[in-house]
Amino acid sequence: MSDNKPSIPKGTRDFTPKEMVRRNYIFRSIENTFKLFGFQPIETPAMENLSTLLGKYGEEGDKLLFRVLNSGDFLSGIEKEDILNSSLAALSSKLCDRGLRYDLTVPFARFVVQHRNEITFPFRRFQIQPVWRADRPQKGRYREFYQCDADVIGSDSLINEAELIQIIDTVFSDLNMRVLIKLNNRKILAGIAELIGKADLLSKITVAIDKLDKLGIDAVLEELRSGGLDEREIEILSPLFDLKGENSEKIIFLRKYLGKSEIGQKGLDELVEVLRLASLTRLNCPLELDITLARGLNYYTGAIIEVKTSEMDMGSICGGGRYDDLTGIFGMPGVSGVGISFGADRIYDVLLHLNRFPLEAELNTKVMFVNFGSKEIDYVIPVIAVLRSLGISAEIYPETAKMKKQLSYADAKNIPFVILAGEEEIKTQTLTLKNMKTGGQERIELGNLTERFNKLL
Amino acid sequence: MSDNKPSIPKGTRDFTPKEMVRRNYIFRSIENTFKLFGFQPIETPAMENLSTLLGKYGEEGDKLLFRVLNSGDFLSGIEKEDILNSSLAALSSKLCDRGLRYDLTVPFARFVVQHRNEITFPFRRFQIQPVWRADRPQKGRYREFYQCDADVIGSDSLINEAELIQIIDTVFSDLNMRVLIKLNNRKILAGIAELIGKADLLSKITVAIDKLDKLGIDAVLEELRSGGLDEREIEILSPLFDLKGENSEKIIFLRKYLGKSEIGQKGLDELVEVLRLASLTRLNCPLELDITLARGLNYYTGAIIEVKTSEMDMGSICGGGRYDDLTGIFGMPGVSGVGISFGADRIYDVLLHLNRFPLEAELNTKVMFVNFGSKEIDYVIPVIAVLRSLGISAEIYPETAKMKKQLSYADAKNIPFVILAGEEEIKTQTLTLKNMKTGGQERIELGNLTERFNKLL
Numbered sequence: 037m038s039d040n041k042p043s044i045p046k047g048t049r050d051f052t053p054k055e056m057v058r059r060n061y062i063f064r065s066i067e068n069t070f071k072l073f074g075f076q077p078i079e080t081p082a083m084e085n086l087s088t089l090l091g092k093y094g095e096e097g098d099k100l101l102f103r104v105l106n107s108g109d110f111l112s113g114i115e116k117e118d119i120l121n122s123s124l125a126a127l128s129s130k131l132c133d134r135g136l137r138y139d140l141t142v143p144f145a146r147f148v149v150q151h152r153n154e155i156t157f158p159f160r161r162f163q164i165q166p167v168w169r170a171d172r173p174q175k176g177r178y179r180e181f182y183q184c185d186a187d188v189i190g191s192d193s194l195i196n197e198a199e200l201i202q203i204i205d206t207v208f209s210d211l212n213m214r215v216l217i218k219l220n221n222r223k224i225l226a227g228i229a230e231l232i233g234k235a236d237l238l239s240k241i242t243v244a245i246d247k248l249d250k251l252g253i254d255a256v257l258e259e260l261r262s263g264g265l266d267e268r269e270i271e272i273l274s275p276l277f278d279l280k281g282e283n284s285e286k287i288i289f290l291r292k293y294l295g296k297s298e299i300g301q302k303g304l305d306e307l308v309e310v311l312r313l314a315s316l317t318r319l320n321c322p323l324e325l326d327i328t329l330a331r332g333l334n335y336y337t338g339a340i341i342e343v344k345t346s347e348m349d350m351g352s353i354c355g356g357g358r359y360d361d362l363t364g365i366f367g368m369p370g371v372s373g374v375g376i377s378f379g380a381d382r383i384y385d386v387l388l389h390l391n392r393f394p395l396e397a398e399l400n401t402k403v404m405f406v407n408f409g410s411k412e413i414d415y416v417i418p419v420i421a422v423l424r425s426l427g428i429s430a431e432i433y434p435e436t437a438k439m440k441k442q443l444s445y446a447d448a449k450n451i452p453f454v455i456l457a458g459e460e461e462i463k464t465q466t467l468t469l470k471n472m473k474t475g476g477q478e479r480i481e482l483g484n485l486t487e488r489f490n491k492l493l
Numbered sequence: 494m495s496d497n498k499p500s501i502p503k504g505t506r507d508f509t510p511k512e513m514v515r516r517n518y519i520f521r522s523i524e525n526t527f528k529l530f531g532f533q534p535i536e537t538p539a540m541e542n543l544s545t546l547l548g549k550y551g552e553e554g555d556k557l558l559f560r561v562l563n564s565g566d567f568l569s570g571i572e573k574e575d576i577l578n579s580s581l582a583a584l585s586s587k588l589c590d591r592g593l594r595y596d597l598t599v600p601f602a603r604f605v606v607q608h609r610n611e612i613t614f615p616f617r618r619f620q621i622q623p624v625w626r627a628d629r630p631q632k633g634r635y636r637e638f639y640q641c642d643a644d645v646i647g648s649d650s651l652i653n654e655a656e657l658i659q660i661i662d663t664v665f666s667d668l669n670m671r672v673l674i675k676l677n678n679r680k681i682l683a684g685i686a687e688l689i690g691k692a693d694l695l696s697k698i699t700v701a702i703d704k705l706d707k708l709g710i711d712a713v714l715e716e717l718r719s720g721g722l723d724e725r726e727i728e729i730l731s732p733l734f735d736l737k738g739e740n741s742e743k744i745i746f747l748r749k750y751l752g753k754s755e756i757g758q759k760g761l762d763e764l765v766e767v768l769r770l771a772s773l774t775r776l777n778c779p780l781e782l783d784i785t786l787a788r789g790l791n792y793y794t795g796a797i798i799e800v801k802t803s804e805m806d807m808g809s810i811c812g813g814g815r816y817d818d819l820t821g822i823f824g825m826p827g828v829s830g831v832g833i834s835f836g837a838d839r840i841y842d843v844l845l846h847l848n849r850f851p852l853e854a855e856l857n858t859k860v861m862f863v864n865f866g867s868k869e870i871d872y873v874i875p876v877i878a879v880l881r882s883l884g885i886s887a888e889i890y891p892e893t894a895k896m897k898k899q900l901s902y903a904d905a906k907n908i909p910f911v912i913l914a915g916e917e918e919i920k921t922q923t924l925t926l927k928n929m930k931t932g933g934q935e936r937i938e939l940g941n942l943t944e945r946f947n948k949l950l
Contacts, residue, residue: 044540050607050608052611073887074888078508078509079507079508079513080501082539082625082637104560104593105560107627111584120573149498150498158891168540180540202878206881317878407650407652413652429529429531431530431531432652434615448613
């Protein structure tokens, strides 16, 4: 038993009631929107078999997996020499069969393959759960954080892309947050790589281009050069770097620029159709074709979506895209999917910074009963039960403490109404209701309680 | 990339949409009741420092903790000899600084001490989160399961106990599940041990008595004997084993039986007062004084509460009690608390067995639009947006598949209404609404859509 000041692991957080209510406000908005669009919830375990997770997030990702030590005799079956001579990675794989989930996409792919016979395709699922990454903690980056994902799997119709864009628009309108939705298509990027005759460098080119926003043109050119592109090839790329104007202008430019690249033209066709379908309903958020958008993950094959707020400097707060073969890694090839993921923690930080959380009335107890002592308690307990049966959140101060202390408690908890019932109230079968905001008091007859509170709240 | 059939770790579960809706029905009932009684939500990280967890659950509990391998070079600072010569426990403590939370009570105690300056006491908090135990999985026992806890900390008023009993009563009434609430007091058990002059054997006596229900009288007597009680002492205990009748009769018996045991009489006083306070509101569930109720955990110091269903054979589905010094282990002594914990997984199993989940209408998309092709899509997309803006969950079948396939999808997802809009409907600016239950169809004019659906749903 230690009596050191207790703490929690680096990069993790406790959530106090005040923070919980705010977070739940965001989760509820996202969840309600997912449901409105016909998506259904699933959940997967925090721990997955390491064989499910390893090799799915690149070498860097493998290192960032939290591994769970095998329970019981975790050394059984390991030779002592192995311990002394194995690499860290090899040894950790011997010590650990399980790891904490790193994102929701790979567990979802595993879920789809495992439950393929119970699922009706196309499958529209959403999932809101924490994920864990052994990243170096820093501002806005945590080792435990929530992802809120919606995916459609088993349909390659572009209607899905358009609907996901509508979901994004609905959520951020609902949260009263101005954002810019950026759209690209991986096939256009492939077409560009084809144009300069370096299809094999697609990954390097897109990774470099993706940094344009963050690092600026010079750094990107440097990276392209060191990635193996010569000046002629960079020359071909360069018109893309300052592509500006309306979506329609960009489309006209790209139609010509992509020329005979079949894959590039196909990507542009898809993008044009998604823009058209999405615009069949009125969007509140601007939707912008951004050719520099690539996003890190290599598994996108079609649409690429990213959302940033225009109200403060904060990275991507939502992103996603189409992946043509997500479940192939688990032995179920040829199933196309498309999805988006909301970063609830960043959205929280933005709304907090902008002071845009709504009044948190739902956080609080609506009515507190002052505790005057045993006889008075017996009088008010049935009254509390009546209020609760009306759906009114109510509590009694449990101790017979000084009035001042009880009222400060109500104040600290932001409780709007306090009920006082002492000898006088018992005698007259009444209650005294105090409005904590105005300080005003009124006497209510027991028989009129329901009526009075129906009016009040 | 493996193409083995994917699986999840033993003792963990995936939750499909159907299961999620049912689970959320239980969580929502518990959460709403907690809020109704003025409890506020908190959340703590899945990982805690091992120093927070170790030594809090007994030797057996320490073994059941899931430990998380240190990230990066987990061997750094460990001598090779240490690896070869350390005990498993010692070595695992070197390899792992963190573990997965084992329950919600210890993290809550840690939270209270860590945030003591931000908290208004008495602090009524609830917490609904998963916990992990490396237990041998078996029917109804999982390695990842949810706990739903409510505690009041910083008040030793017995009103709290009475309110927790009311919460239990409200939740199970709401879930339409018949249960028996059992109540005991640890001080009565201490009084009994005092009576037979073996206060030091309290723990052994209570552990044995606790098994009366499960193992029967003979096994308990055997355990008491082997625990060091002689026949005379067992003779003193024996009237307790078949204590029957109304609570009032048991109280009269105990008042006499406990005689001069000060702590025993105090326990009885507390119990009588809790029964009295709880009965000031009408309870739907019977509340029974059960002197054999001890519950495994040693930290209870006053009331002990346990709930079982009378409708099927299933262990405890809710339990709790008062603990006088929970935060003392983290350096904040003398703070009394009382709490209860609902076992959502067992409640789920009971409701499923009894077929008592309500109609899961909220699970489903309310309206599916059939996809007849590109022109028709353009016509219906704005219509879907209107329905969604009314809060009606709607989706469009994303592929232009055969009608039969689209309708089977709606059927499989239990979608009650399907809208068909082909050439004819576009021409007349109407929609055809099909009721999937009755098979009936009707034509709706676009302008009457809102009105018609407000009536329908």
